[in-house]
Amino acid sequence: MTMTLTDRPDVFSRPAGAEPRGEPAAVVAKRKQDQTRNRVLLAILAFGLVYGIISARLVMLGLTDPADAVARGSAASAVATARPDIVDRNGEILATDIRTASLFAEPNKIVDPDEATELITSVLQDLDATALRKKLSTKAGFVWVKREITPTQQAQIHDLGIPGVGFLNENKRFYPGGPAAAHIVGLVNIDNQGIAGLERTVDERGLSDLHNAGFAMKTNSQQPVQLSIDLRVQHVLRDELVSAMQKYQSVAAMGVMINAKTGEVVALASMPDFDPNAPVDANKPDRLNRLTAGTYELGSVFKSFTFAMALDSGKVKMTDSFDARSPIRVGRQAIHDSHPQAxxxxxxxxFQYSSNIGTAKMAMAIGSQTQQEYIRRFGLMTKLKTELPEVASPQVPKRWSDVTTMTVAFGHGIAITPMQAAMADCALVNGGYLFPPTFFPRTREDALAQATRVVSQRTSDEMRWLFRFNGVKGSGRHADVPGYVVGGKTGTAEKVANGRYVEGHYLNSFLAVFPMDDPQYVLMISVDDPKPEKPGMPALAAWNAAYVAGNVVRRSAAFLGVQPRTEQESNPDAMLVSY
Structure with a gap:
């Protein structure tokens, strides 16, 4: 029989637990006992080391000033704060985070506060040396010296080698467009927390809660916030408003463009504005967002609502006529026309001649109660609901007499925000649907789900015809842009100061709609207290606000995808047939 190597147990294997040949059992037992002892000692040493570290840390924390711990916790929280990018409807960045260094000190580790103060202020010369010396002379464990310093300043202070001084990287908000969309986007404070505009809205919608829970540590972990704003149109609108202020020497100018079919805000600018990257002027009274945070008597722009309610109520027809041969006497006052036709x-x-007399009589024909009902229906008696936190409440008459009915009909005695007027006029041309405005993308279906029907389709068609008629034959001629079928209504309202109307000082507005055969966009432009462009020229809305609106339409229509077309008819009356 043949035996293989694996069949030889004496060479390659032995029973388990058997001692090697030639080694006594006592030696093996002693060796195992020593191994067990060594393992026990190693485990004791490891546990002792862990508990020693824990004990030392507890002693350290016990000796630490609670105020220092709070300061360090606050600093860590500020550093951790990160915000998502804010982008326009095309993905262009409106706001983003960048990393920047901040200088801190640990006073309890500073050897010579006087020397440290002198060295730091030699670089950061804007710091108050007395206040800094006092801050560094305490026994605190952590204090901020200056937030958001430049890389050059960081390098210079680093080279000084000051004991007890260090740097922390923080998130700083940066706005690539500067003031381009300042009143929309808003701004943040030193801790990168939103305090105005949509930056504040983003926090209120849950970002601050994420920060507090520690789930918003990095910017790149958050999805961008997309707006309905088109940055290209925004630049055009702001540029035209800046030019208008210079050309007409006005104290302010404002404008907003809205998608008439969805209620999306495409562009909004209020001048003068501010740079959110250096918002030293942001809190000045003249820098408020006039579109939503300011209320004004808009004058004849308000007449569009009077016409809509008169036609929709059925108490006035397009074929009716009104006696405008003489002013309406009301006590010592008289309602008269700026361009009387007698x-x-x-x-x-x-509508064409913007007759105050005719409009007042139209309001009396429908009555005070119906007038108030429609004004409320148009959303002009309550605070506008929008994502911007800066929104003012309208100022409506406390007592509604016949005189009030007549003056409100042409925009006197009631002050609303320009955004409210623009949204209500959207409803007059889009088939009768009043949408809440939005600064975020919205589909037509979503818009209709939130809409309120305020006038009939027939009334909307008639209002479109009136707007276009005025754009061709009336005060809106200067806003007409060939190929884009622009319609609209002017408004020249005397400004109120100390409860009295001031003659010669106006808030001029133009409400533009284009294209009128299928309204896509509504544009509201206002110029505050403009001067005549040239001596002898009028300073009325048709001569400034209308021109500005026409320029905005001309420059932005292509960005919005509105294709120019050739009108076959030269007479706007022919448009009524297509409606």
């Missing part, structure tokens, strides 16, 4: 005027002519 004759009976048809409804389109009342």
């Amino acid at each position: 004759r009976f005027l048809t409804v389109p002519e009342v």
Whole structure:
């Protein structure tokens, strides 16, 4: 029989537990006992080391000033704060985070506060040396010296080698467009927390809670916040408003463009504005967002609502006429026309010549109660609901007499925000649907789900015709842009100061809609207290606000995808047939 190597147990294997040949059992037992002892000692040493570290840390924390711990916790929280990018509808960045260094000190480790103060202020010369010396002379464990210093300043202070001084990297908000969309985006404070505009809205919608829970540590871990704003149109709008202030020497100018079919805000600018990267002027009274945070008597722009309610109620027809031969006497006052025709005027002519007399009589025909009902229906008696936190409440008459009914009809005695007017006029041209405005993308379906029907389709069609008629034959001629079928309404309102109207000082507005055969966008432009462009020229809305609106349409329509077309008819009356 043949035996393989694996069949030889004496060479390659032995029973388990058997001692090697030639080694006594006592030696093996002693060796195992020594191994067990060594393992026990090693485990004791490891546990002792862990508990020693824990004990030392507890002693250290016990000796630490609680105020120092709070300061360090606050600093860590500030450093951890990160915000998502804010982008326009095309993905262009409106706001983003960048990393910047901040200088801190640990006073309990500073050897010579006087020397440290002198060295630091030699680089950061804007610091108050007395206050800094006092801060560094305490026994605190952590204090901020200066937040958000430049890389050059960081390098210079680092080279000084001051004991007890260090740097922390923080998130700083940066706005690539500077003031381009300042009143929309808003700004943040030194701790990168939103305090105005949509930056504040983002915090209120849950970002601050994420920060407090520690789930917003890095910017790149957060999805960008997309707005409905088109940055290209925003630049055009702001540029035209800046030019208008210079050209007409006005104290302010404002404008907003809205998608008439969805209620999305495409562009909004209020001048003068501020740079959110250096917001030293942000809190000045003249820098408020006038579109939503300011209320104004808008004058004849308000007449569009009077016409809509009169036609929609059925108490006035397009074929009716009103006697405008003489002013309406109300006590010692008189309601008169700026461009009197001294004759009976048809409804389109009342709109064309912006007749206060005709509009007042139209309001009396429908009555005070119906007027108030429609104004409330148009959203002009309550605070506008929008994502911007800066929103003012309208100022409405406390007592509604016949005189009030007549003056409110042409925009006197009631002050609303320009955004409210723009949104209500969207409803007059889009088929009768009033949308809440939004600064975030919204589909037509979503818009209709939130809409309120305020006038009929027929009334909307008639209002579109009136706007276009005025854009061709009335005060809106200077806003007409060939190929884009622009319609609209001017408004020249005397400004109120100390409860009295000031003659010669106006808030001029123009409400533009384009294209009128299928309204896509509504544009509201206002110029505050403009001067005549040239001596002898009028300073009325048709001569400034209308021109600004026309320029914005001309420059932005292509960005919005509105294609120019050739009107076959030269007479706007022909448009009524297509409606």
